[in-house]
Amino acid sequence: MEVKVSRTPRKRKKEYKFTFSLGSTQEEVLVTFDSKGERPYPSKCVLRDPTGREKLVSPKKLIKALKESKKVLISSDERTSSDADEVKSFLRNFQIKFEEVTFCTSCLQRGKYKTETSYFFEGKPVCMKCAIEELKRLLKERIGDFPDFILEKAIKKNKEVRKAFLELVEISEPNEITVFRTIQEKKPKKLDRIEVSSLKIPNKIKESLIRWGINELNEMQTKALNSGLLEGRNLLVVSPTGSGKTLIAEIPGVTRALNGEKFIYLTPLVALANQKYEEFKDKYPFLKVGIRVGVDRLKTKEYVEIRDTSIDCHVIVGTYEGIDYLLRKGREIGPIGVVAIDEVHNLGDEERGWRIRGLIERLKRKYDPQFIFLSATVGNPEELSEELGATLVLDEERPVPIEIHVIPVSGKRKIGLISKLVERESREISTKGYRGKTIVFTNSRRKVEEISQKIMALPYHSGMPYSKRRAMELAFNRGKAKAIVTTAALGSGVDFPASQVIFESLTMGNKWLTKAEFYQMLGRAGRPSYHDRGRVVILLDPKGSFMGSSEKEVLEELLSPGVDRIEPNPIISADFKKESEEILAFLSSGITKSYEDLIEIHRELEFPSTLGKILSFLLEDDLVRYSNGEIKVTRYGKAVSESFIDPVTSREIKRRILSSRRGRCDKCDPLEMAIELKPFTNAYLGEDIYSEIKDKVSVRLFSGTTLEFLSRPRGVNKGTLRKISRLVQKYLSCNCKDSPFCGCGELKLSMEIVRKRIDDKLDPSQISKEFEEDGLLLYSGDVFNWLEEILHLLHGIERISEALGEIKYSKITREIRKRIEDPWG
Template sequence: MPIQVLARAEKGRVLILPLRGAETLFEGYLRLQETPKGPRPKKFLINKDGDERYLQPEDLVRLLRKASAIYVARGEPVSEGQFIKFLEGYQLPHRKVSICQLCISEKRKFTPLDGKAIRFKGGVICQRCAAEELQREADFRHLGRAAKLHLARTLLKRRNLDDVLALLALERLDSDLTKFDEIPAAKEEDPMAVETLDLPPDLKASLLNRTESLLPVQAKAVRGGLLEGQNLLVVSATATGKSLVGEMAGIKNFLLGKGKLLFLVPLVALANQKYDQLSLYRDLGAKTSIRVGVSRIKLGKGKRMNQDLNSEIIVGTYEGIDQILRTGRDLGKVGTVVIDEVHMLEEKERGHRLSGLIGRLRFSYPQAQFIYLSATVGNPTTLAEQLGTDLIDYQVRPVPIERHLIFAEPRDKKGLLRRLVKEAAAMTSSTGYRGQTIIFTNSRKNCNSLSMAIPNSAAYHAGMQYDQRRKVELLFGRADIDAVVTTAALAAGVDFPASQVIFDSLAMGIEWLSVHEFNQMLGRAGRPGYHDRGVVYLLPEPGKKYQGGKGESEDEVALRLLRGTMEDVLPEYGEEEQQEEVLANAVVAGSKEDLIRLHKLTIGLDDLRSSLSALQDANLVKGIVPTRMGRAAAAHFLTPGEVVVIRRGLAGDKEPLEVAIDLEKFEDLYLKAADRISTTLRMQVSSRALHGSVMDLLSSEDLTRLDPKVREELLNFAKEFTRCGCPDSPYCGCPDRKASLKILNLRAEGMSPGRIIQEFSDNYGIYAYTGDLINYLDSVVRRLEAIEEIARVLGKKETAKEAKRLRERIEG
């Protein structure tokens, strides 16, 4: 086989590689010298299997004359020019080639690039070497397989390893590199003029004050029978105008005397916003009221809102309206029921209650028009069949969304967020709106930390009081702040008109987001009429995992969410959840036939007979008729298991507060010094004060290594809450119970929520969010109300009186 020679100039010398096929015969290093005849060989050193020796310069010339081809790879310019003059002086034909710089430098291999070069450190390398370099960097950053494949595709698209490595190191951001894909905007259908709609004159005039033509999804709903009373499931992306679909039907039906409008949403924050919006129809003679789980905790302030059930429009949360049905009260003549966010049928904690509510409303108001609203779901046709409606499926966006992916280490996150928020705020849309950002993170602590680190931003989470959240809503709506940092759990809440959405985390608590939740959240980027496009950034942390995350790392989850298809809404509920809904249905039904019909109308229920049997064994129904205990349980949203807890507690002469704590403890207590303790002890201590790692710390000798004040606070906490005598103390649940009882006793003594938090902070170095504590106290009030009623059913009058007294004290 003929020999080929590859040469590459280095500083002061030339590397010579004789090649026979894929085999390198040896490494040679040539030093040239200038002579009157031009460059000539001075020294020629060869290295073969570690054995170094010099050859005569003539030997090199003979080798080159014998070679079937001489290839000159790009190298150090001065030495390369000198070597080419040498070849020309000996009339040795040669050809310049582009080869992989790493192959020749590190592997002594000849890899021609033939148009597939990757730029790297001022030179070019082959795809294999580039992939290996990228793999080493990805391994160093603990990236998962999916993330590595994504970066490999990015590299092949860009063909510049320096750029991809700089992106990983966040040295520079290039939108062409970070961009994962774009969800394009679709051309709108022929607009439907409001003037042509079959609407009462007053409603038409009201709509014309807002717009001259309908948005596509609205027009599609009208063509689908909206204004003729047809029941509809309207599936369309966020900010496409679904709400007006329900309003048009509801107000038309009211004006034609068909009955009132019920507009139901999952969260109090949404209900408050919708109450304000629908109150504008008072000019048409429609009084609006609200029915939500209004806090029972008296704080001496609060917005007064109409709660009269005789109103023509009733805005409510699911539970707020269901409570009316569960207690046998009548909503009057109902013409339209609008259920927003109906995909929450799939939600673990509340899905069964929404299903039960829908069934009870369909049974109680069969003549009403039902409009269900949802963002994209995986099985809209099946869901429409289950709900007994026609489907309006509008799967397009009015503005495009760019989706970007950046793998970011924790230390880089805040600086990156500041930069992205600042860049968005510096942009103005064609309609004159400045860019604003929603940042989703997975905890309230992160909300506060990030909002403090990002200029002109605000935290927004359920731990804040209503007036605090409302202030943030107003500031964002007026564009007085650039960003709001919120939790994923509040993603379905308020309506923030943002141009940009950033995912600081892809988790909700310790569980990864579902594809549906993810798309709901990113859909908030880009509002028609406000922004020309929406921008979404995912900032997954390489290698990060959560206990509930099924072994996936966050970088892998990011790619799964970006490529994922929407999950089907297929409600399946546990036995207790089904029994709760069957019991609530039994309260509404007037006969066995009614109960059977109600059962069929409630999505996700299995065998009626087995649920009734279990309820009868629990003394909650007799046949199909709810007992007094059963009616009390239904009215207070108690599961059969919770009824057992209350009955056992009362039978054991437990105090009402203890029974309430058996039902629900306050666990949202946080250790102020958690980060300092973790740093000092070089171990991870949870910020949750009742976490096992904190319990371990309280009983260890490590306390002596802590700051005296921190040590004193922890010892105070241990002394008051962990000394119980249980064999497995402090992991027996007593600390949770004692802390909850302390909170409730302080409230019963007249302390405000803020003062209770200050008490825990001063004595134990523990804090809580005011909103969380108010929500817990409110829940306890409702629990005590249930305990009071069940105590009366059981004939325990004194216990009922005590429950009432405590309830009133905690209410304030």
């Protein structure tokens, strides 16, 4: 039993609290002393049990209990008080040993005892936990919520709560308090490295690698080599960004390309495919490199064609969909030696994961190549490698250390701090001779433009024309800018060699970042060929909140151990549309006509629906036919599959096409059909309207809050009201019962974009400029991408109508498509 002695909060002079603790059981005795000469003695002892009930006990029982106790602790706060001397004298008189300690004053007020009191608040000793609570209270009143690790570091440094508070209020740069942790670099052993010159690969490849400064394989690359890289074994390589994963795919890929087989390198983004295409052309000039990222191509005066789209190449770089199109079409790509799937964690993407899984299975069944799966962020690598049938090569250590800092700063101060951080980083020169450069991640295109202008950095987002984005890539990579500002959506896209990454926001559009996205972006800091270390700075708004969560709560989750689990087989959770599209894709590609093979594929990919249900739907809609023991895709089914249109949606397209012949369809126009399937939604309020109402609405025109406000505007000046009225009259007025939430606005805006393209013969940038007069902001890159998607859908409708024998309808659709593709032709 342990006894702790302290003054009671009551103002009676000689009352002390003796707290007896045994395990979780605790009882208190309130003691008043009566001094008889120099021998103080308890005059009254009141026992208080855990329920708060009190009863008198004899002093003898108190003395007996004290003597039986293992330890008696008395607060040293009363060391100079005559009352404390009285208690100590009493204990000494009865030969009761005691120890003087300092209790946390805040804990004492709550009836708790803590002796770890190295810190102070208002001159009184407190424990770390109470110091943090007091500091939190002070900061919340003035600024907002700070992460606990920052509070603890500030208290340890300053010892006094108010001093820590004053330092945190003025914090404006990374320091020992803001650093969350440092991800240390792994020092590879010389034994783990293999000289490029000793590899059993063609001399041409060795010479190219050495010319590029690659003289030896690092430890992770060596691990891949020892795992069967050159023996044709499938590998899942999980390693941080900048660790040299791509080279692992290149070594067997280029080797087999020289021996007559193709090397296919697949990425999720067109921008990343373009970058790899240029890199491979420069690195391996003795090989023919092609690129496949889509079928339809919008002709513009701004667009610069850089592609060799032929598949008669040694190396084909493409997007997942670009190669899958060739498979679905039944094109013979040729003997494939190696397929690299970059950013394979995209299997976890709800929109694309199931198609990627189907693509992998189609490539495997048709060509049986060696697969090299690459990713920097997989939370369940063992499970994923087993599902993919690949040997795991795991290296979680970085080639350079990364410092992760968190700086709490309000939204208004962020831009000034970003500018200061960028400038400071640019003054640092690594031992390799490179100046520091910064990537700033934010959550919207508008912010990209705003921040880049204010800090004199390069803007980069998918709303920009390709030619402009390419110019920004080259300028940044050649050191012509200190920083580039981009959206979180491009966090796993183009590879910019930066030493510092700044998170201006923890959201991506209208949702919080996931752990996988966060670590993809974080990993952009520091490259072994350029930098000695990477630095990540997270600018946390202490009062920031979104969708019911505070920024602080989200940050704590992002920084907690572990990475998001990737669903190894996303088809498991696919809906019927996706399932039927995948089965049709296998039949369309010519990989099989056998029911037995389909049973195996169905079992391998673990479709939720039965194979019988899927095939019944495909047969019923004449997408496939059963003949002579084989399941054969029809012309209509092949047209649907090549167009990446799911069979459920194609049924409605088919119905409208056939109804148009009978003149009994009011929504049979091919352009209207395509727009209905994919309306333009990336419209934003222009600055002249948004600047006055930004506290009331979202910047996105078609968000619920914006539509609601625009339908009943209030609290705006007359000039803004007139602009809103014109905007509503032109795009948001209709007779629908649930207007403006009916979707008519998207359709009207979409039709106007196409009209400006066809009738006015405008480029995407010119179309974007035209909408400024309506008080709208449309990024030219978004207009370009959407028009290409409409071309893709029109091409699909054209294929389907031709397959159905509706030649006239197909011709009309083709004419519309050609006029959008090239209005000057």
